Amino acid sequence: MSEIKIAVLVSGGGTNMQAIINEIEKGNINGRIEIVISSNEKAFALERAAKYGIEGIYIGKNNYSDVHKRTEAILEILEKKEIQLIVLAGYMSILESSFIEKYKNRIINIHPALIPSFCGKGYYGQKVHQAVLDYGAKVSGATVHFVDEGTDTGPVILQEAVEVKDDDTVETLAARVLEAEHRLLPKAVKLFCEGKLVVEGRKVRILTNK
Amino acid sequence: MSEIKIAVLVSGGGTNMQAIINEIEKGNINGRIEIVISSNEKAFALERAAKYGIEGIYIGKNNYSDVHKRTEAILEILEKKEIQLIVLAGYMSILESSFIEKYKNRIINIHPALIPSFCGKGYYGQKVHQAVLDYGAKVSGATVHFVDEGTDTGPVILQEAVEVKDDDTVETLAARVLEAEHRLLPKAVKLFCEGKLVVEGRKVRILTNK
Numbered sequence: 045m046s047e048i049k050i051a052v053l054v055s056g057g058g059t060n061m062q063a064i065i066n067e068i069e070k071g072n073i074n075g076r077i078e079i080v081i082s083s084n085e086k087a088f089a090l091e092r093a094a095k096y097g098i099e100g101i102y103i104g105k106n107n108y109s110d111v112h113k114r115t116e117a118i119l120e121i122l123e124k125k126e127i128q129l130i131v132l133a134g135y136m137s138i139l140e141s142s143f144i145e146k147y148k149n150r151i152i153n154i155h156p157a158l159i160p161s162f163c164g165k166g167y168y169g170q171k172v173h174q175a176v177l178d179y180g181a182k183v184s185g186a187t188v189h190f191v192d193e194g195t196d197t198g199p200v201i202l203q204e205a206v207e208v209k210d211d212d213t214v215e216t217l218a219a220r221v222l223e224a225e226h227r228l229l230p231k232a233v234k235l236f237c238e239g240k241l242v243v244e245g246r247k248v249r250i251l252t253n254k
Numbered sequence: 255m256s257e258i259k260i261a262v263l264v265s266g267g268g269t270n271m272q273a274i275i276n277e278i279e280k281g282n283i284n285g286r287i288e289i290v291i292s293s294n295e296k297a298f299a300l301e302r303a304a305k306y307g308i309e310g311i312y313i314g315k316n317n318y319s320d321v322h323k324r325t326e327a328i329l330e331i332l333e334k335k336e337i338q339l340i341v342l343a344g345y346m347s348i349l350e351s352s353f354i355e356k357y358k359n360r361i362i363n364i365h366p367a368l369i370p371s372f373c374g375k376g377y378y379g380q381k382v383h384q385a386v387l388d389y390g391a392k393v394s395g396a397t398v399h400f401v402d403e404g405t406d407t408g409p410v411i412l413q414e415a416v417e418v419k420d421d422d423t424v425e426t427l428a429a430r431v432l433e434a435e436h437r438l439l440p441k442a443v444k445l446f447c448e449g450k451l452v453v454e455g456r457k458v459r460i461l462t463n464k
Contacts, residue, residue: 158393158415161371180457182413183368183395203392205368205415210459247390249420 048075048237051127053118053135054082058089060133060154063226064233065096073230075237078125081118083137104137115140122147129236132191133229136168141193149199149243151191152236154229156221158185158203163196173214173221184208184217186224188232190243199248201232201241258285258447261337263328263345264292268299270343270364273436274443275306283440285447288335291328293347314347325350332357339446342401343439346378351403359409359453361401362446364439366431368395368413373406383424383431394418394427396434398442400453409458411442411451 052061061080067073080093080100093100101121108114114137122130132139132153144151155163155172162175162184176184185205192198204224208217235241240251262271271290277283290303290310303310311331318324324347332340342349342363354361365373365382372385372394386394395415402408414434418427445451450461 158368158371158391160389160391161368178456179370180410180455181368181370182397182410183415185393185415187392200390200392205393205395210457245390246388247420 045074045239048128049078049126050075050129050131050233050237051079051081051122051125052077052089052093052131052133053137054080054087054089054133055084055136056087056089056134058087058092058133059222060225060229061089061131062092064131064133064230065092065098067230067234069096073234073237075129075233078127079121081121083135089133111138111140115143119143119146129233131229131233139191144191144193148192149190152201152229152232153189153191153196153198154225155187155189155196156184156218156225157187158183158205159187159189159196159200163187165195167196170214170218173217176208177212177214177217182208184221186221186228188228190248199243199246201235201248201250202228204228255284255449258338259288259336260285260339260341260443260447261289261291261332261335262287262299262303262341262343263347264290264297264299264343265294265346266297266299266344268297268302268343269432270435270439271299271341272302274341274343274440275302275308277440277444279306283444283447285339285443288337289331291331293345299343321348321350325353329353329356339443341439341443349401354401354403358402359400362411362439362442363399363401363406363408364435365397365399365406366394366428366435367397368393368415369397369399369406369410373397375405377406380424380428383427386418387422387424387427392418394431396431396438398438400458409453409456411445411458411460412438414438 083104085102090100103117130151157172187203188201190198206221242249293314295312300310313327340361367382397413398411400408452459
């Protein structure tokens with residue numbers, strides 16, 4: 045089975061991207077990151093990519109002010125690079141529905157909570173953890189899912205529960221959930237690259253004997 | 255600290271009640287079940303209670319057709335027995351808001367999912383697990399919470415995550431969650447009876463050094 049060609053879309057530090065790179069470097073993932081696309085010109089993720097000789101590019105409001113133009117620019121690169129899997133690793137920009145439709149069940153996102161709790165519009169970044177703490181939940185977690193037209197509504201690939209402690213702050217909870225994200229996202233990418241994720245309606249079945 | 259007087263409200267088999275009895279019998283809970291009230295005349299929970307010499311009573315539609323009369327009948331018993339903690343162990347009947355207000359932060363319920371996922375009106379019994387499977391969630395769990403005026407909206411005391419397996423049916427998932435319920439409910443009752451649950455707004459803090 046040939047290596048899967050991966051694009052990683054980022055906006056920030058890129059620690060989730062780093063977690064994928066680490067597993068690729070170890071030879072644990074049958075895939076290769078062909079391109080890193082950042083919506084933020086100064087994202088540290090672009091520096092990380094460069095360190096590994098991975099091509100990085102900025103496509104954002106400063107060079108493409110129009111959202112359709114941005115989408116077209118991203119699509120053009122993805123097609124040129126023959127990308128088979130798109131990983132959103134903290135990508136904070138809008139993906140147009142035409143884009144999502146074109147790459148249906150080939151876009152993976154990570155959310156820092158147990159979907160369907162604490163997700164949807166307005167729940168991003170630290171707001172997710174603040175909501176968990178405000179609710180008084182005792183368990184949170186991380187979810188890797190395929191992206192569909194909704195916000196955090198696509199089929200769930202993997203989830204891992206994380207304990208919420210009574211003395212947690214947004215920062216301590218975010219840090220504990222991030223550890224789970226760093227386990228979960230490379231694992232999902234690995235399964236995808238081995239052809240082991242089967243989407244059946246809303247459900248993602250994981251093949252074990254392949 | 256004197257023993258806390260407990261009432262358990264049931265409607266069915268009473269395995270969650272049994273889990274509490276087991277811990278009381280072992281001397282692990284500083285409490286005593288003074289009365290079991292069933293909304294179902296034929297609930298096996300009443301037989302279980304009798305086996306341990308615990309008084310059981312049926313208060314339901316057959317002897318009190320009016321909901322207010324039922325509430326009054328239950329309140330009368332609770333007051334006579336000087337009940338300090340009410341445990342809903344699969345109680346499928348309505349508790350009027352006057353009742354809930356009177357015993358604020360003294361009524362404990364168990365829900366077979368990780369609130370705020372898969373809860374609220376219509377989510378009870380096997381419907382909860384069916385919804386989890388239909389959604390394709392990979393993690394579910396159990397929640398013990400104080401009861402407020404909403405449906406499954408009260409402050410969360412304890413939660414435990416439970417894995418959802420690809421080949422789960424409602425029955426196999428329900429069985430796995432029930433094991434968690436049997437751990438969680440007696441633990442919450444124990445903490446309550448030791449005065450270790452502090453409700454602060456929506457949050458339940460668990461005292462550790464008392």
